[in-house]
Amino acid sequence: MPINVWDYLREYDELRDEILAAVDRVFRSGRLVLGQEGIKFEREMAAYLGVGDGVGVNSGTDAIYIALAALGVKAGDEVITVPNTAVPTVSAIQTLGAIPVFVDVRDDDFLMDVDQVEAAITPRTTVIIPVHLYGQCVDLDPLMAVARKHGLKVMEDCAQSLGALYKNRPSGSIGHAASFSFYPTKVLGAYGDGGILLSDDAEVVRLARSLRFYGMETQYYSERHGYNSRLDEVQAAILSLKLPRLDGWIERRRAIAARYNKALAGSGLALPRENAHSRHNYYVYVVEHETDRDGVLERLAKRDIHCNVSYRWPIHIMRGTADLGYREGQFPVAERKAKRVFSLPMYPHLTDEEVETVIDVLKDVV
Ligand SMILES: Cc1ncc(COP(=O)(O)O)c(C=O)c1O
Incomplete structure (x- = not known):
C-alpha cells in the first residue's frame, strides 16, 4: 500500500x-x-x-x-x-x-x-x-x-x-x-x-x-x-x-512529529524545530536534505512513500511575479531552503505502523 x-x-x-x-x-x-x-x-x-x-x-x-x-x-x-x-x-x-x-x-x-x-x-x-x-x-x-x-x-x-x-x-x-x-x-x-x-x-x-x-x-x-x-x-x-475534533487531531499530529523527531535524529536530515514561543500544529512536517533532496524523493517514491515539496520555488523568482523586479540572490535563505525541503507523510489517520515504515525506509534511502 x-x-x-x-x-x-x-x-x-x-x-x-x-x-x-x-x-x-x-x-x-x-x-x-x-x-x-x-x-x-x-x-x-x-x-x-x-x-x-x-x-x-x-x-x-x-x-x-x-x-x-x-x-x-x-x-x-x-x-x-x-x-x-x-x-x-x-x-x-x-x-x-x-x-x-x-x-x-x-x-x-x-x-x-x-x-x-x-x-x-x-x-x-x-x-x-x-x-x-x-x-x-x-x-x-x-x-x-x-x-x-x-x-x-x-x-x-x-x-x-x-x-x-x-x-x-x-x-x-x-x-x-x-x-x-x-x-x-x-x-x-x-x-x-x-x-x-x-x-x-x-x-x-x-x-x-x-x-x-x-x-x-x-x-x-x-x-x-x-x-x-x-x-x-x-x-x-x-x-x-x-x-x-481539531484539538485531538493536532495532538495526534504532534505525537507523529515527536516520533519522527526521535527516530530521525542523526539520520542526516535537518529536522523541524519548534520555537519556544510557539506550539506547532504540524500541518506539515518539513525536513531538509542538504545535497540530494530530489534523489531522496525519487528513492522514496520507488518504495511507495510519497512526500511533497512546499515550496520548490520562492515566489520572487517565479515568472508570474517577474513584474515585481526581484532577482535571484536577493533572499538567500528562502532560496537555499527551497532547494532542500520536503515534507513527510503527516495526517491524523496515519497509523503507527505506517509512521514506522516511513522512518525505516527514509533512514535506508538517506
Ligand atoms: C500560506 C497560505 N496562504 C494562503 C493559502 C490559500 O488558501 P486557499 O487554497 O484556500 O485559497 C494557502 C493554501 O493554499 C496557504 O498555504
Missing part, C-alpha cells in the same frame, strides 16, 4: 454518517448560501480563537484579499510579506492592485525574519502579512511593535496554522485581522474550498461582510466595489462537525 503525504479517505470513513446527515440537513433546509450553518460556524470559529467575529468566504485566498481590503489596502499600497509562502498570499495582494514587498526568512524556523521588516517599510506600506508557515507562528510580539511604531496593520496568514499557539495565544488572535483556509489538506479541511477571515475590529468585520457580497449591505444596492465570495452552507455544516 502506498503511503501518501496526505489522505482524507480514512477520515471520511470515520465521519461519513455525520457528514452525509449534515449535507442532507442543508439540502432540506431550503437555504444553500448565507444561511444559519454559515453564521453558526463563523461564531464557533470566533469562539475557538477568542476573536470578535468571523466572515466565511470561498477560500483562504479570498480571505486574504477581503481582509486586506477591509483593513483599507488599495491599489498602489505596499504590503510586506515573505517570498517562501504559498503563491496565494502574494496573488491576493496583487488582486487589489497592491504591491508585494518581500523580506527574507530566518534560517532556523523558515519564518519571516522580523528584524528585516523595518528596513522594508516605505511611506506606501500599509499592511504586514506574517505567514505562519507549516503550522508554526512568526515571532509576533516584535512584529506588532514595529507595526505600532509605524502605524501599520498586521494581517496574519493562518492558512496553515489553525490551532497553533503563540505564547499560549491562538494563531490568528493577535494581528488586526487573520485569514484561514479550509482547503481539504489543511488541519481543518472542507470537502471542497472554503476560508474565513476574523477580526476583533467590528468595522473590519462589517466591511468584509459587505465585500464578500458584491459590496452590498442592503440587497441589490452596492455601497462599494465588492466581490462574490461566500462559504457555502454545506461546507460550513461539515466544518462545524469537524471543529470539535
Whole structure:
C-alpha cells in the first residue's frame, strides 16, 4: 500500500454518517448560501480563537484579499510579506492592485525574519502579512511593535496554522485581522474550498461582510466595489462537525512529529524545530536534505512513500511575479531552503505502523 503525504479517505470513513446527515440537513433546509450553518460556524470559529467575529468566504485566498481590503489596502499600497509562502498570499495582494514587498526568512524556523521588516517599510506600506508557515507562528510580539511604531496593520496568514499557539495565544488572535483556509489538506479541511477571515475590529468585520457580497449591505444596492465570495452552507455544516475534533487531531499530529523527531535524529536530515514561543500544529512536517533532496524523493517514491515539496520555488523568482523586479540572490535563505525541503507523510489517520515504515525506509534511502 502506498503511503501518501496526505489522505482524507480514512477520515471520511470515520465521519461519513455525520457528514452525509449534515449535507442532507442543508439540502432540506431550503437555504444553500448565507444561511444559519454559515453564521453558526463563523461564531464557533470566533469562539475557538477568542476573536470578535468571523466572515466565511470561498477560500483562504479570498480571505486574504477581503481582509486586506477591509483593513483599507488599495491599489498602489505596499504590503510586506515573505517570498517562501504559498503563491496565494502574494496573488491576493496583487488582486487589489497592491504591491508585494518581500523580506527574507530566518534560517532556523523558515519564518519571516522580523528584524528585516523595518528596513522594508516605505511611506506606501500599509499592511504586514506574517505567514505562519507549516503550522508554526512568526515571532509576533516584535512584529506588532514595529507595526505600532509605524502605524501599520498586521494581517496574519493562518492558512496553515489553525490551532497553533503563540505564547499560549491562538494563531490568528493577535494581528488586526487573520485569514484561514479550509482547503481539504489543511488541519481543518472542507470537502471542497472554503476560508474565513476574523477580526476583533467590528468595522473590519462589517466591511468584509459587505465585500464578500458584491459590496452590498442592503440587497441589490452596492455601497462599494465588492466581490462574490461566500462559504457555502454545506461546507460550513461539515466544518462545524469537524471543529470539535481539531484539538485531538493536532495532538495526534504532534505525537507523529515527536516520533519522527526521535527516530530521525542523526539520520542526516535537518529536522523541524519548534520555537519556544510557539506550539506547532504540524500541518506539515518539513525536513531538509542538504545535497540530494530530489534523489531522496525519487528513492522514496520507488518504495511507495510519497512526500511533497512546499515550496520548490520562492515566489520572487517565479515568472508570474517577474513584474515585481526581484532577482535571484536577493533572499538567500528562502532560496537555499527551497532547494532542500520536503515534507513527510503527516495526517491524523496515519497509523503507527505506517509512521514506522516511513522512518525505516527514509533512514535506508538517506
Ligand atoms: C500560506 C497560505 N496562504 C494562503 C493559502 C490559500 O488558501 P486557499 O487554497 O484556500 O485559497 C494557502 C493554501 O493554499 C496557504 O498555504
